[in-house]
Amino acid sequence: MCRDTARHVISLSDLSDVDIRRIVARGGEFARGAAAGLRPQPTLAGSVIGLYFSRTSTRTRTAFSAGALRLGASVVAYGPGDLQLNTGETSEDTGRVLAGMLDALVARTAGDPAEMRAWARQERMAVVNAMSADEHPTQALADLTTLAGQFGAVDGLRLLYVGEGNNTAAALALGLSRYPGVRLDLRTPPGYGLAAEIRDRAAAAAAASGAVIRERHDMAELPADAEVVYTARWQTTGTSKPDPDWRAVFDPFRVTTAVMSAMPKAVFMHDLPAHRGEEVDAEVLDGPASIAFTQAESKMYSAMAVLEWCHGAG
Numbered sequence: 001m002c003r004d005t006a007r008h009v010i011s012l013s014d015l016s017d018v019d020i021r022r023i024v025a026r027g028g029e030f031a032r033g034a035a036a037g038l039r040p041q042p043t044l045a046g047s048v049i050g051l052y053f054s055r056t057s058t059r060t061r062t063a064f065s066a067g068a069l070r071l072g073a074s075v076v077a078y079g080p081g082d083l084q085l086n087t088g089e090t091s092e093d094t095g096r097v098l099a100g101m102l103d104a105l106v107a108r109t110a111g112d113p114a115e116m117r118a119w120a121r122q123e124r125m126a127v128v129n130a131m132s133a134d135e136h137p138t139q140a141l142a143d144l145t146t147l148a149g150q151f152g153a154v155d156g157l158r159l160l161y162v163g164e165g166n167n168t169a170a171a172l173a174l175g176l177s178r179y180p181g182v183r184l185d186l187r188t189p190p191g192y193g194l195a196a197e198i199r200d201r202a203a204a205a206a207a208a209s210g211a212v213i214r215e216r217h218d219m220a221e222l223p224a225d226a227e228v229v230y231t232a233r234w235q236t237t238g239t240s241k242p243d244p245d246w247r248a249v250f251d252p253f254r255v256t257t258a259v260m261s262a263m264p265k266a267v268f269m270h271d272l273p274a275h276r277g278e279e280v281d282a283e284v285l286d287g288p289a290s291i292a293f294t295q296a297e298s299k300m301y302s303a304m305a306v307l308e309w310c311h312g313a314g
């Protein structure tokens, strides 16, 4: 990639409002182009993208692989046992070496973002967080792209998130907090809410933009005017819950047909994978209000937009 300084996407907090809107708009262009049967221009021809996933993934890994290939880039894929990180090579050395060979590294890890920040301590290779313990920024960019496609704009939307305050919820809060007039209500099980540091960052961004981010730990007084109900599975990839009775705490936070009927105008979103009968009833996920599978497809269009942005577009 012909850039002097690599552009990283490790947290949504790394991106300006303009960056986020550009990536969302470009993802929408790719989605509309695909719907019209158009093939994208090979804007990444000659680039080489590394994909390092130390945790399982269906959507994100395929979205970035297929997206890179559709834009003309080549892909090098590493599984959890492939890099010398496993034998003690430092993250800094790994980043320096890969930066001499790759244009971008898309990575999913179970750890905190410090490892990705270490890889990003060079100027040549973009580092993209495909999910870390604290945040799933490319999921939120895809979700914003889906929302913009569904509603025409994200500004002013009213959303309800039900479930664990996990990395998907964190990214959603950080992303939506940038949009004026947005109202995000989170209903998270007691003890499983947003991390305080994420809540504070989202609150600061919301105060600046005019968004509202609210969190409660019960399912009473659901917002009847919500336009979107969003949930995620209870067992976040790469994590486990030490409390053996955690299911009893999560049980009231299931998105049922009764929950959806309290918000009759709402569409249903889910980052997937789903466990029908746990976080969501099958009748909701597979019902007419669900846009979860459109949301999944938009991950590829959004990934293409992220890779182009890292390449220097916009």
Ligand code: CP
Binding pocket: 056, 057, 058, 059, 060, 061, 131, 139, 237, 271, 272, 273
């Ligand atoms: N939503 C999501 O990140 O899916 P994968 O874990 O399959 O990538």
